[in-house]
Each structure stands twice: as C-alpha cells, then as structure tokens.
Amino acid sequence: MDKELQKNMLLAIALSIVIMLIWQHFFAPKQPEQVQQQEQAAENIYHERPEPAAPTASTTGFETATTQVPPVELAKALDVAVSTPHVTATFTTLGARLTSLVLPEYQSKRGGHVELVPQDADMGWPLALGFNDTGFGTSTDSFVYEHKLYEPSGADLSDLTRELPACLSNAAPETPENEIRQRLDSCLPKLEATDDLRTAVIAHAAGKFAAAGSATNLAEMISKSTVLVFSRQLNPELKLYKAFVFDSGNYSFDMYVAFRNTGSQPLDLGRGRASYSINWVPGLESSETSAKGDQLVGVYLVEKDFGQKAIRKLKEAMVFPDKLTWIGLKRSYFFVAFAPTGGLVDASIKPLVQKGDRVSITFDMRPIKLEPGGIAADNIRILAGPMLKEVLESLGSEFDRILNFGFFDIFGKFLLAALILFDKYVQSYGLAIILLTLVVRLGLFPLNQKSYKSMKQMQSLQPMMNDLREKYKKNPQEMNKKMMELYRTHKVNPMGGCLPIAFQMPILIALFQALRYAVELRGASFLWISDLSEPDRLFTLTAPFRLSINLLPLLVIAAMVIQQRMTPMPSGAQNESQKLMMQLMPIIFGLMFYSMPSGLTVYFLVSTVLGLAQQYFVQKSA
Template sequence: MEKRLVLAIALSLLVLLSWSALAPKPQPIDNQSVIENKASLSTAAQAVAPVVSPLASVAPDMDLTEDVIKFTQENREIIFNPATASIVDVIFKKGIEHHLPLKIGFLTDPTLVFKQQTLTNDSISFVYEDPDKRIIKKFTIPNNSYTIELQIQTQNLSSSVLAFNPQLVLGRLDLSAKNSQSRYQDVFLNNREKNMHLAAGKDFSSPDIKFIGLRDQYFCTIIEPTNVGASAYVKKIKPQESEVGLLLKETNVKAGGQIGHLFRIYLGPQELNVINNINSEWSAIIYFGIFDFIAQLLLQLLGFFYGLVHNWGLAIIILSVVVYFLLFPLSIKQMRSMKEMQVLQPKIEALRKELKDNPQKLNKEIMELYKEHKVNPLGGCLPLLLQMPIFFALYQALIRSVALRGAHFLWIKDLSSPDKAFVFKNSIPLLGNQVNILPILMAIGMFVQQKISTTQATGEAAQQQKMMSIIMPIMFGVIFYQMPSGLVLYWFVNSLLMLCYQFRINSQK
C-alpha cells in the first residue's frame, strides 16, 4: 500500500513538472543589420545616437516597412516604431540578452501616423497633427532605471468641443506553442480593492483599475495612470493572441484647449528589491501561485546565502542543505515508519497467501496487524506529502529567478537552463544535441538510494521494490533532463544528503 502511494505521489509530481520540461525551446531571434537614421532626429540627440533597422517585432496593425528607432541604455534597449509612436521591442542586456516577448505597444490609435520625432539624452517625442487635433506622445526614459514616464498631450485645433476617450494598448501576448514564454505569461492588475492575476488567454474587463501589468518568465511591464481614471481589458484578437489595454475616461475639450494624460511605466526584471524601490505595490506582480509565501521566503534565503558566498551555485547548495536539515525530523519519521512497515512485511505476505480469496477479511486482518504493532501505514508518506508544498514553491521560485540567468557554477554556464556539459552538432537519440550531466548523476544517486534502502521481501512486495528502484530514477532523470540546472542541482544535493543518511542507518544495523 505504501509503495503504491509513494509511486502515486511521484507520478503526480512528474505530471506537474513535465509540461515545463517538454515545452518547446525558445526560438532564435534573427537580428537584422542596422543603419543610422539622422534625417528626423533633432541635434540634441547626439549624446544618444539612435539607429534604425527593419522592424523586428511588431503588432499586427503596424507597418512592416517603417524604420525603427533604438533607444540604447546601459541595462536595456528600447525599440520604437516612429509611425505609431509605440514600443515594439525591449531588449534587456544584463547577463543573457532577453527580448520581452509581449509585443509591447503603448499604442494609442493604429490609424494615426506620427510624422515628427524629437530625441534627447533621456526622452523621445512623437507628434501627430490633423486639422482637428494635435497629439504629442513623450517618453521620458531615465538612464540606470527601469522606469519610463509617458505623457500624452492632446490639443483641440478645431472651433468646436471635441470628446477624447483614448485607448492605450499595453501589449499583445503571443500565446502560440512556438513561443517558449507563453506558458509563463499572465496579466496582473489592481482594481483598487485587491490584486488579481489572470490567465493571459481569457477575456476580462475591469471598470476601474489602479495599475495593470504583464509578465513572462523573468521580466514584466507595469503601467499606472497617475492623473486620470481608466478601465482595463483583456481580449483575444486572434486564436493565439490576446490584447491587454486601458480605456481612459472620456473628456470634453473646448476649442483651442488641451488635455494631458500621465502614466508611470516599469519595464524590467521581476526582482523584488528593484520593484519595491520604485513602488512597493507593484511588487505584487511577483507571484508564485498557491505556495507564494513559501517561494518568496526561499528566494529571500537564497539571496541571503548568495550575499555570503557570492556564487549562485553555492547558494543553491547551502539552501538545499538548510532545507534538508529543517525537514530532517520529518525525514527521520518517514524512514522509521518505512522500517516498521518492512518488519511487518513477512507477516503481511503470509496473510495475503492465506486470505488471497477473501479480500475483505485480508484488509481487516492487515489493519488489525497495524493496530497491534502501533504502525501507521501512511506514516512514511505523510512527511513526504508535507514536503511537497516546499518543493513546488522552490520549483516556481527557481524557474522564475532572473538572478540565475547566466549564473555560472563549475561547468554550468547558465543555472537557469540545462547544464549542457557536452554539446554536439548532430542530435543523439533520447539526449538531443547535448548531454546534461546533473540529471544523470541525480538518477544514479536515486537508484543507489533505492537499492540500499530496500529489505528482503517476497512475492508482490519484492516486485514492487524492484519496480520502484528501477523505474523511479529513470522517470525522474527523464523529466529533470531539460529542467534548469539550478533546480536539478538543488534536488541532486538533497538526494546526496538522503543517500548519506541511508548509508548511516544501514551501518548501524
């Protein structure tokens, strides 16, 4: 019974992990050649010389023939489409280059074509004008910061009152399977009553919001209207694409008058300290699901250990050791319960042979045997169940940790991806074009632990032990094979500690 429950728990764990492990790999981004664009930029732009290139990532309504303006900073590169006065790509340059795969827009009206651009050291402005109105969109982009201030000024050039109720598209989410980030994308908003996390593929609307954001695995964008009320919406515009945006409250502007809208924007990593320093309310976008509290605590511990050793690999090892010893009393209880069950196995096997034709009486006799020897048949599994929330929380924390991107440890060049000890030009059956050592070592460690923890048994119990000792390490090795090496490192260290303790128990027999 206990073996079956352990197997069921393990299978449930593997099912929950497999969707991430087997998801498609990121698609390479084709960086096209760039050329300078000097015609439409003011002379004040010399300190930040923009370059333009064929549009790399655009929303469906944008003109692919338009050039783009690249606003380059130390920590990121923001790419604008001057015709629509919108952001079409954000490239984060710290560590491994990362494109924010959210089709960022801040698009007001796709039918308007902006004709003028003015670029300075820390801002870029776009102007649209027709006989009735003039619209000026100014992005102020301070250096060494992940914030942006967006000002939209609308002037009434007509001789009558005009009603303005602009729409601001925050971004469009690519939900297709080819986008490796699609499974991590969601929408986050505050409706002035509570924070909400929404699935990216479901339609939603909120009549009044304080701020709204989008995120992928590591990075996010947040926008907050500061001087005007707004409603928010999420709607599917294509089978595999959703649009997220704001609808600003309608305002009447008299002839010759003007109205201004101001927005605070965050475009950066999902790092708690970074976002807290800007706006502590925004940090709620960093969310790890039902076990969020545990995940946040584990990340804080990991950051603390990194501050001591200045290496993320060593920090993960220390975290694994600390968590193991915190759960050590549960592990001891689990092993003792398993040992007690093993002592009773010969008697249980005898009952099964004697009462094989009477299942009801067999179950009753087995329960009486447990009661007589004061053994809880679930005693070995309950501690394992209690550890599951910690594992799932740690899984979410490590797989979304931007700090692990590009972090080195021993032969591992990136703790946020498989360890890739050996990479080949051609693909190898089952392994692909790379050999990841950590999952293999982990599977070997689990196999050894299974072998040394089994006891003499006969019949069905012996078959179950044999199955567990072979199938489980293989299954874990396969599922963990494409997991981030930081997560595999944590599990491998935990397995080694359990193996060492099992050796100690066996030596005391």
Template sequence: MDLYRAFLAIVLSFLILIGYQYFFVKPVPPQPQAPGQATQAASSANQQTAGGAPAAATGIAATPSTVAVDPLAHDVTVDTPLYTAVINEQGGGVKGFVLKSYRSTNAEDAGPMQLIIGKGPADAPVLFSLDNGAGTVLPTYTADKNAVTLTNQGDTGTLTMTAALADGIAIVRTLTFRGDSYLINVEYKVSNTTDRPVQVSPALTMVNEPFAHASETSKYLFAGPAAYVNEKLVETKAKKLTEAPVVLQGKVSWTGYVDNYFMTTVAPAVGNGRTITLQGSEQQVRTVLSEGIQTIGPHEGKSFAYTLYFGPKKLQVLQTAGSDLAKAVDFGWFDVLAKPMLWLLNFFHQFSHNYGVAIILLTILIKLIFWPITQKGMKSMKNMQKLQPKIAKLRERFKDDPAKMNQEMMTLYKTYKVNPVGGCLPMLIQIPFFFALYRVLMAAIELRHAPFMLWINDLSAPDRLWIGFDIPYLHGIPILTLLMGASMYLQQKMTPTTADPTQARIMQFLPIVFTFMFINFASGLVLYWFVNNLLSILQQYLINRQNKA
C-alpha cells in the same frame, strides 16, 4: 500495502504535474519576422471634426491597417545605464528597446536582450490615440531633442514631444527617464483650443510579440498578455484571442505582455474605471487600455498619465517599482512558500556569488529543517520492514476474513509501536515545499544564464556536456541528470520497503522515468534533486548503521 499506495499516489501526483508541462504544454511559437504588418493602434484624431464622435469604448478595429510612413519623422535615442530605447516621432511609439544587463542567448557572441526589435510606426508599442485606438493615421510629433543620454544611475532626463492635430486639438507628451530604473513616466496633455467642446476617447495601445529568447525550460511556462485587474492577476493564453477579443474592466493596476523572464507593461496613474481589450494571436498581441469617452471643454485641457515598465521580471526590482507590478511574479498554488525560497536563494547568493552553490546551500537548509521528521519516517519504515514476516503470516492466516485480519494487524502495530503511515507522513509534509522550489528554479530570472561550474554554464537550461559531435535529440551528454538518476536508484536500494514483489518491480522503474523526464529540465532543478538525493542517502546510511549497532 497502504503505505505504498500512499507513496505511489504522491509519485503519480508529481508525474502529472511535471509531465503535463513536459508533454502537453505547447512551446512558444518563434517570433515572426514579417515586416509591413501594421496594427490599428494609432490616433485618427487629426481626421475628426471638432464635434465628431469618437469610436465607442469597445469599438476597436479588429484588423490591422497600413499606415503611410512619414519620411520627415525622426528617431529619438534614449540611452541609460540599464537600456537603450528608440522612439519614433510618427506616433511616438517605442521602435526598439534593448536591455544592457541581459543577453539574448547564452552564446559568447550573443548581443543584448531586445524586447522590441525594429518596429514600424503602427506596430510600435505605446501609441496614444483619441479615438480608442481605432484610427488609421498617426500624428507626427516634434521632439525637443534628438537624444537623451543618462550616464549615471542617479541621472534623470525628459523628452517633450508636441503634436498639433486637426480642428484645434494639441497634444504635449512628456517622458521622464531615470538612470537607475526601468520605469518610464509618460504624461499626455490634451488641449482643446477651439470655442466648442470636443468628445474624445483616449487610449494607449501596446503591440507585442513573443520575446526572442525561448529556451528548453521557459517554453513550458506562461507567455502572453497579462494584467492585474481588480486585485487579481489575469493571464490570457494568446491562442484564446484567435476566437474572440477579451475585454477586462475595473480597477487596472497594469497591463501588458509577460513571459517567465521579461515583461513590457503600462500602468495608469489612477487605476479605477479602465477597460482593457486584448486582440491578436500567438504571433502578435494588441492591448488597448481605454480611458472611456470624455469631453474637453472650450479652451480647456486634460492630462492622462501612465508608467511604463520594460524590463526583467525580477521580484526585487518589481517590488521597488510599485503599481502592483510584483504581482506578475506568480508561482501558482505554492506562491506563499516559493517567494520566501526565492529570497533565501538570493540571500545565499550574496555570500557565494554563485547560484549553483546557493541552490546547494538552500537544499541543505531545507533538508536540515525536515531532518527530524524525515528521520522519524525512515525509522518507521525500517520497523515496518522488520514486521513484514509477521504481517505475511497474518494475511495468510486470515485471508478469508479481512475484518479479522485488519484487527490483528492493528494489534500488531500497537504491540510494536509502529505507525503504518509513519514513513509516508514526512514525505507528505515536504511535498508542498518541493513543488514551491520546483517553480522557483524553473521560472526565476536569477538563474537565467547563471553559471555553476565545469560544463554547466546556464542553470536555467538543461545540462549538456559537449563531446565534439552532435547527438540526436540530446546534443550532448546530460551528465548531471544521469548522476541524479543514479543517486535516486541508490537511494531506493537503501530505503526499506514493505512492498510485495510486484510493487517493488514497479518502483525500480521510477529512477528511469525521472531521469527521462528531467533530461530537458533546468539544470538548477536537477542540481537540487541530485543534492537532495545525496543527503537522503547519507541520512539513510546513518539510520541503517544505528540499527546494526
């Protein structure tokens, strides 16, 4: 009885973990396509007098404003082996950003992944201002070239943009691109050419919307504004911003917008003493990274440097990028176990060149590591099953004396050297490792659009076998998921049980429950569970054969 109560507690914990995400976590809303909505994220420094006070550090406009488009402003195209970016001279924001190595969907005719799509000047990310992002007028820069093209991964290129603002303030913006990196270095040199000091509030503004690549599995994971502040990852649900702005202060390593596969972030050169203000909704998030009020003396200048990262949320890439960007890859409570498993997954992929095979190899490795303790647990359950007739007699004999019954049962266990929880302890040890691998297979970008074999062409999506016509809700037959459920049922039939008839009947429904819950899970996770079940069946078969011998 105690053994099965413990087992049921483990199963219920698992159901709560994945069931909550399945039933209660709301999907990411579709990306809005309403043009003309501009955000106050630009500089109005050319509207200030030289001695005029800028907006206060937290005085960011709450509503977007319409900014007239400058017809003389040109687009500058930046093309590298990894991405193509479009930067507009009005405001200097990133009008478009396309990743060449990733597709928007897994369809054969799908185009490359677009992190930023056709934004207007005031809607574009990476807008620098001198009034803490509260302005309504965008300065128009003059670029030193119409395009930057990097052909090889070892190439570097720069783009210099200059703007002369009102009352003698000038900005020189220099962007540095590398052919082998998603990092973009941006430096702003602000000069005061007048004979009197000027107060400014420099800030960099990012405007983001949900990335257009939602899938059945990714929509259950976090997507929204995130920052690494004071050595802590802060993920803010975009829905919370509709109630009130969120302000973060302290040592800022980076801030931006992330989901489980991609991220667009900005990192200040020096992270101390910054303020992050988040505003918006689930459809659009506005992030302002403020430098605070500063004074520029006559004929003096100040520089403000940042590093942009617009690219995949891939651990290996982010670790190389620095600026604590790798902290964006967070697997929750089991992060310390999940990241080594992700490393092993990539290690096996180096040899197999197939992430499905890598998952199978990783599953076998984990099973081999836990084989001895699992073997011991299965044997303990087998021995417990043999004692059931004796335990039943004790319960009947001492049904009116629970204390005496427990005493006699403990004596029985000692006599036959059986641990009543021996079959449960191995499972308890393995649960953290399973949850860690569960998070990896649900969130790792390595599995996005990664094919396995036959009909499974995307390990990050549910498995579906198309049969020539649409099936409501399923849209195909989940073959792998059904095989997983069948293997779980077979494993259950082979596993010794000490449960009473009522408990046994309840346990018979678990394969059905798991099959239903796994229908919309990533096929990579289902593959792991299926292979693990097959290995458990093999192990139980060997134990049963040994006991018969």
C-alpha cells in the same frame, strides 16, 4: 496498513509530483495552479467582450493600424533611441510608436540583449493611438511626427524647470492636476522653439507634483530626466503631443498624450464613451531558448484584487473597469506593465491569434473638451524589467504581486530570499543552492528520520506479515485484523513512513517553483554549468544526432537507483506491476529533469544524496 499499502501510498505521492511537474513544464503557463484559482476568484473584476463583427476594428471600436502609409511619409520616418542604465527604448517617428524595448543588463538566450517588443511589424508596433471622432481619421500611425530629444540638465529643460517653484508656489499636494496644468500653462515662458517641451513638462509636472512633495523637488526630478517629445498638428484646431519621460534610476518611464486647442472654438474630442485609445501590440517577446516553457500570462490589479490569465487560454477580450490599478504581461523572467494614472474609461486584453502569444492591451481614454488655447493630458506609466523582488517592490503599487510561485507562494518567496542571502556570502548561486538544500534537509531531518525508522521497522516485520498473508489469504478481513494486532504489539505506525513525506510536500513544491522561476539563476554559472536556469549540457553531439548530453539528470538516475536498492521491493506476483513502476521511477525522473533548469536538478540531486546518507545511517544503527 501493510507493506504493500505503504508502498502504494509512497508511489502515489511520487507519481503525483511527477505528473504535476510534467504538466507544469510542458503544458501550463507560469504558476498554473494559481492562475486557475485567481481566474475564478477574480471573475467579478472583468467581463469578456465578444469578438467584434468587423475584423479590422479593435476591442474599442477604434482602428489602430489599418491606414495605408503614403510612400512619402514612410521615406521621412526616422528611428529615435533613448538609453538609460536599465532600458533602451527605440521609437519611430511614423506614428510615434515604440519599436524596441531592450534590457541592456540581461542577455537573451537567442542572441543580443533581452528584447521585450516582438519584432513583428505586420502585427503593429506598441503605443499606437486610435481615435473615435476627430475629423481627421481613426489612426495617426500613417503620420510622421516632428520630434525633439532633451537630455538631462540641458539648457532648454533647465530654463523651464527653473521656473516651476515660482509657478507652483501656492499649490498644495491635493491641488487637482487640471489646475496645476492651467497654472503652469499661464506661467511658464512661451517660446515657440520649446513649445513641445513646455507641453511635456506641464503634463509631467501636473502628474508628479503630489508625489514629489514640493515644487523644488519636482523641478530637480524633471531636470534630471530625459524627455522625448513627438508632435503633430492634426488640423488647424488641434495639435497632438506624445511625450516620453525617462528617469535613469528605475525600470519605468512615463508616456503622456496631450492635446492643445490651437483654434478659436471649443473642441469636443470623442462624442461617445471615449475619445481615443492607447494600444500595446503584439505582446511580450520571449528571450529564452524555448518559448514553450516561457509562456505568456496576462496580469492585472483592480483596486486590491490581483489576477492572471494564460494568454493561450484567452478566447475573447477581457475588459477591466476604470478602477484598474495596473495591467501587464509576463513570461518566466521578464514583464511589462502599464499603470494609467487618470482619464481611463476601461482597459482590455484581446488575443490576436487563437491559442498563441500574440495579444493587444488597449486603454480607452475619457472624452476630452478643450477651450481655445486649452491643454489636456493623460498619463500611463510603463514598467518593464526582470521579475526581481527588489525591482518590483521599488516600483510600488503592489507590483511585487507579479512575482508569484503558485499555491505555496509564501514558502517559495521565503526560500528564494534565503537563496539570495546565501549567495551574498558564498558568491555563487550553485553553492547557495547546495547550502539551501542542506538547510532544508536539516529542517526536515526529524520528519525524514521518523520516516526512515518507520520503514526500517516495517521491513523487520516483513517475514511475519508474509506469514499472515499466506495464512489468511482467503480471508482478507481476518488478515487485516491480525496485521493491526501485529502493529500494536510491536508499536509500529504503518503511516509513519508516509505522513512525514506528505507534510514536507508544500515546502518541496514551493522550493521547486522558486528555483525554476528565479531570475537570479538566469545566466549564473557553476562548475561545468554555464547557466543554472538551463539544462547543464556537458557537451552536444554533432550531426546527425544533435543531442545535448546533460550530466546532472544521469546522476539523478544513478542516485535514485542506489536509493531503490537500499529500499526493499515488494514481493509476490500481485506486486509485480508495482515493482516495475518503482524500477522505472529513476528513468521517469531523469527524463523529467533532462529539460529542466540545472539549478533545480542540483537541488534534487543533492537532496537525494543527503537522503541516501541519512537512510544509510538509520539502517546501520538499527
């Protein structure tokens, strides 16, 4: 392989990286290469459901927000907020729906704290219910619910939980949930003042009893929870409860939908495939400066099969079976997910607009039969927070698979773990990135050293190679033969400069992915950089330019220009186009990094400078 071919290969590798990064930054959702592979691998997990004929119907056939709200009911609606150290949830009593879900520990780039619920009332609010056949309509969104909020260790909550151990003294972890509910319903004190709380505690205790390990642990856990209960007597025979139980220690809370037969006759809710639906609309709000680089992706786990789908590519509803473990939405740094724990018929993700980020997630729940006085309840665990490894792992159920760095995921997670470890010692993610770059360069030192030496050897052969080109310019086959003899004589491997670079590509790409999507860098400052997850923005020009001056990409251009001057350009008229492309490469990289996170640019700049130093010493020692 002669000098031109070597340059061509190096150019092809560099251009491939540029094209991949530009495509990922401007067009693809997070982890695009893995999205495509997992979509193909998981085709048997779901099937696409065509658009329904009626434009107002959901994917389940339940209407969820089509009923006109009477002015009297609207006037009575109130907002109710529940705050924990990790989340602040705000509900409206109109439909008992969620109107805001804020992460108080994180700042939004658009002002205030990170808001996960899109503030688009015309599209509907999350956690609405839709009904199939109940005799009172298809939606409860127009109802104003009664509500009560019970704080941790409050008197009412303590009185009920105190009785739990005695009520469940003979229950085993494998006791069915419906039997647990029946025991508690017949055992717990029946006080009209705490009817709603009693129902919520029964539903929550039945769902968590097996995991708690004992009734005593269960009682202690519930007593420390915040419980918000909405209730509505739908008709003389049926009362509906929507309860939300918050544990202050994590990024999740439980939603329970419970029904009680208050009549004298058996009730059959949903005479078809499902009785009601739970709906999350209209997606997941972006908290970044530009939503273009913060695209929305649907994620799901069916048994052990994980998959994800870019919402902008979703044309029809995706329907998942009852074996669904969890389903959710994610952006670059934050996520919301739902884990139904029983009663699910199927779940679906449906686009609300074409090529947009408005989407609904619908859970179709089982038909319900109730004897007089009987109670039935379904539970969905709702999880929302940052895509931090320790947070996702603490939630269990393989939620850590939501955090994914693409095809080289293992490398990416290893490098991110190293970055976090370094930060613990240097107390600065900027310094941690530099330290990580040093470690990576040290690990790649032998490969880079071999590459630079090979390039130096090839450079020393240039005069003889040019003579052979001139001598055999009319006989390419003979020229190639003589070139190979020249390589053997001088013991030069023409691929020596290319292969080491190719071998390190997986590590470099994984590092790029890890730094680009690391929540840890979000809001972290370094030197003049206010946020390592954003461009460095040294200063901004005033009107009429409105242009941010980013210093790091300019330094990248300067470093690459110096690097080019240390690397001889191909000569000859036939190489003019290649020479021009090599000269344009610093500008291409500078433009590419101009809108990328500064943490990634810091890595690339430091790596380039270290490469310059290594190349300089190789050339001096030759």
